[in-house]
Amino acid sequence: MWNYTDKVKELYTNPRNVGAIDNADVVAEVGSIVCGDALKLYLKIDDKGIITDAKFETFGCGSAIASSSALTEMVKGKTIEEASKITNQDIVAFLGGLPEEKMHCSVMGHEALTLAVAKWKGESIPDELDTEGEIICRCFGVTDALIRKVIRENHLKTVEEVTNYTKAGGACGSCIPRIEDIIEEELKVAPAGESEKEKRPLTNIRRMQLVEETINNVIRPELQKDGGNIELVDIDGSVVYVALRGSCANCVASNVTLKNLVETKLREFVEEGIEVVEAK
Numbered sequence: 001m002w003n004y005t006d007k008v009k010e011l012y013t014n015p016r017n018v019g020a021i022d023n024a025d026v027v028a029e030v031g032s033i034v035c036g037d038a039l040k041l042y043l044k045i046d047d048k049g050i051i052t053d054a055k056f057e058t059f060g061c062g063s064a065i066a067s068s069s070a071l072t073e074m075v076k077g078k079t080i081e082e083a084s085k086i087t088n089q090d091i092v093a094f095l096g097g098l099p100e101e102k103m104h105c106s107v108m109g110h111e112a113l114t115l116a117v118a119k120w121k122g123e124s125i126p127d128e129l130d131t132e133g134e135i136i137c138r139c140f141g142v143t144d145a146l147i148r149k150v151i152r153e154n155h156l157k158t159v160e161e162v163t164n165y166t167k168a169g170g171a172c173g174s175c176i177p178r179i180e181d182i183i184e185e186e187l188k189v190a191p192a193g194e195s196e197k198e199k200r201p202l203t204n205i206r207r208m209q210l211v212e213e214t215i216n217n218v219i220r221p222e223l224q225k226d227g228g229n230i231e232l233v234d235i236d237g238s239v240v241y242v243a244l245r246g247s248c249a250n251c252v253a254s255n256v257t258l259k260n261l262v263e264t265k266l267r268e269f270v271e272e273g274i275e276v277v278e279a280k
């Protein structure tokens with residue numbers, strides 16, 4: 001049995017934005033029903049490039065539905081440029097986490113978004129989605145470019161991790177030696193820990209968005225289980241000021257909660273250097 005977060009369960013049992021948009025400005029379809037997961041993303045985009053509506057149709061497990069639903073919630077109201085910066089890890093953060101074995105659902109959401117952005121801009125199909133390119137895993141139709149991209153962006157080091165994120169290697173296994181070669185090649189180019197995301201510092205707006213998402217979707221639901229709550233008061237650089245509410249407000253262990261839950265989760269989902277301070 002998978003250990004799903006409350007947000008995943010909520011979006012699985014009550015998904016938002018399911019269905020098609022009849023007059024969509026862009027439709028992007030990724031995955032394949034034959035391979036077990038498929039996602040069709042519909043976007044309505046106004047003349048300023050703002051995504052005014054987003055819907056999806058998906059075939060897959062509960063976390064595929066939750067990831068697709070999360071993606072549509074995340075892109076609505078953003079410009080195409082802003083939406084194009086969303087990563088699969090941002091989808092995971094919005095969901096408050098996904099079981100490792102289900103990370104491929106967040107990657108599928110990101111693939112659909114990448115394809116939608118490329119189609120909207122009139123660009124050619126991104127390499128990682130171009131099945132005319134080199135296919136490494138024939139069972140799941142996974143390209144060399146997708147495997148390399150996912151390794152780089154998610155610091156992957158093992159075949160098992162690549163399988164979790166792409167499904168490649170998860171059936172007959174005949175592609176595993178080639179996946180091992182790719183991992184070795186990628187680790188030579190960018191030693192573990194030097195992902196694109198780490199090299200690029202967050203902008204203030206992006207940091208604020210991620211902090212809000214992590215508080216709303218990960219931290220607050222945890223505190224509410226014990227009658228507590230949290231309010232985001234301010235953000236100054238990488239210092240996040242919060243106030244604990246409800247049963248957490250006068251708890252003698254509030255400092256432990258701030259460090260062990262709030263700061264730990266913000267460091268996990270937003271940025272390593274985040275410091276959490278209680279607002280007085």
Ligand code: FES
Pocket residue numbers: 136137138139140168169170171172173174175176
């Ligand atoms: S070719 Fe990759 S699992 Fe079969």
